[in-house]
Amino acid sequence: MAGIVHIFHAGRRGYRQRVHTERPKPLQQYTTEELYNRFRFGLDDINYIADLVRPQLQCRTLRSHALTVEEQVLIALRFYACGTFYEVIADSMGVHRTTVGEVVTAVSDALARLLDLFLTFPTDGQIAKVRQKYFLLGDMPNTIGVIDCTHVHIQAPRQREWEYVNRKGRHSINVQLVGDADLAITNCVVRWPGSVHDARIFRESRLFTEFQTNRPDGVILADSAYPLLPWVMTPFPTANTPSQMRYNNAHGRTRCAIERLNGVLKRRFACLNYLRVEPQGACQITLACIVLHNIAESPSLTSMIPQSPLHLLMIRPTYGFPSK
Structure with a gap:
């Protein structure tokens, strides 16, 4: 009996050694084209991108087989690109x-x-160049x-579900974007x-408040859902004269x-569908995709970032929900 007890304690009841499986290494096994596709x-x-978010995502040790920053970025990018279930990304x-x-969640917050x-x-100093690009695009001056x-469609939320039902009967976040001629x-x-009207989002934005006080040296083009202002140009509801028709045509070619931009953003990051x-x-997630979109569309921005981006930890994300 004593021998059995001795063997029992020697076996360390309940202990099982952890076995870590080898993770894929996309950066080593895929070509540049394959990386872009995935x-x-x-x-x-x-x-x-990994260097940008490294101060927030870097693990202090590699205990418990911790993910590297590059692996975390790849997981998030894979989700942004395909928008499928977490199980599929995990596999x-x-x-x-x-x-x-x-x-x-962590990568989206960091971005x-x-x-x-x-x-x-x-x-x-950039407005003159911006005006020229827009004029070449659709003959719309200034x-x-x-x-x-x-609209970024989402599943029905657990709280205030009715507020997110848009005019098409789907739950969504209504996202306002301002773009340039280079997308x-x-x-x-x-x-x-999603139930909030475009015009209200515009009136409540910081852009509206700032430009109402300090009028910009130019105009922003908007559709008929927006108010007509000295610095916001909307199309004529009904073009009755040749000049109004020419204006509407130029307005439409430029505003397209x-x-x-919306199409490219949602095609590039299918999760936003x-x-x-x-x-x-x-x-x-939407803000993270917007940042990544600008990185993809403006590669020259990489030269603007300092080598050590530790100061970026103090930048607060500009998202949130309106107070009731």
């Missing part, structure tokens, strides 16, 4: 489903904090931006439920840049 970015771009990246959810760095409205809203995003508002998360998480 993650929407190449090797250099992925490393650049392809060699991690657990809950890990994918935590990584997407959202960079919003003010990558979204800038044209300055006084244009410095185009504005429109797009880069210069301003955004990501906070309002924001329609193309439907997000299976709560509204707060949907706003974070």
Whole structure:
């Protein structure tokens, strides 16, 4: 009997050694074209994005087989690119489903904090060049931006569900975007439920408040859902004269840049077609995709970032929900 007890204690009841499976290494096994197809970015771009978010995502140790920053960025980019279930991402990246959810949340928050760095409205020194690009696009003079809203569909939230039902009967976040002629995003508002009208989002935005006080040196083009202001030009509801028809045609050719921008954004990041998360998480993911879109559309921005981006930790993400 004593011998059996001795063997029992020697076996250390309940202990089982953890076995870690080898994770895929996309950066080593895929070509540049294959990386673009799966993650929407190449090797250099992925490393650049990883350096941007490294201060927030870097683990202090490698205990418990911790994910590297590059692996976290790849998991998030894979989700942004295809927008499928977490289980599918987990199977392809060699991690657990809950890990994918935590990584997407962490990476989205880190990228959202960079919003003010990558979204800038044209300055006084850039306005002349912006006007020229817009005029070449649609013969519309004095244009410095185009504005429109797009809906990011989400699953029915657990709280205030009715506020997120848009005019098409689907739950969504109504996202306001201002773009330039190069399809880069210069301003955004990501906070309002889908039932809120475009005009209200515009009136409540910081862009409206600032430009009402300090009128810009140019005009922003908008559709008929927006108010007509000295710095906001909308089309004629009914063109009765040849000059009004020419104006509407030029307005439409120029304003279609924001329609193309919305299409490119949702095609590049398919997750924005439907997000299976709560509204707060949907706003974070949308902001992250907006930052990544500008990185993809403006590669020259990489030269503007300092080598050590530790100061970016102090930049607050500009998202949230209106107070009741």
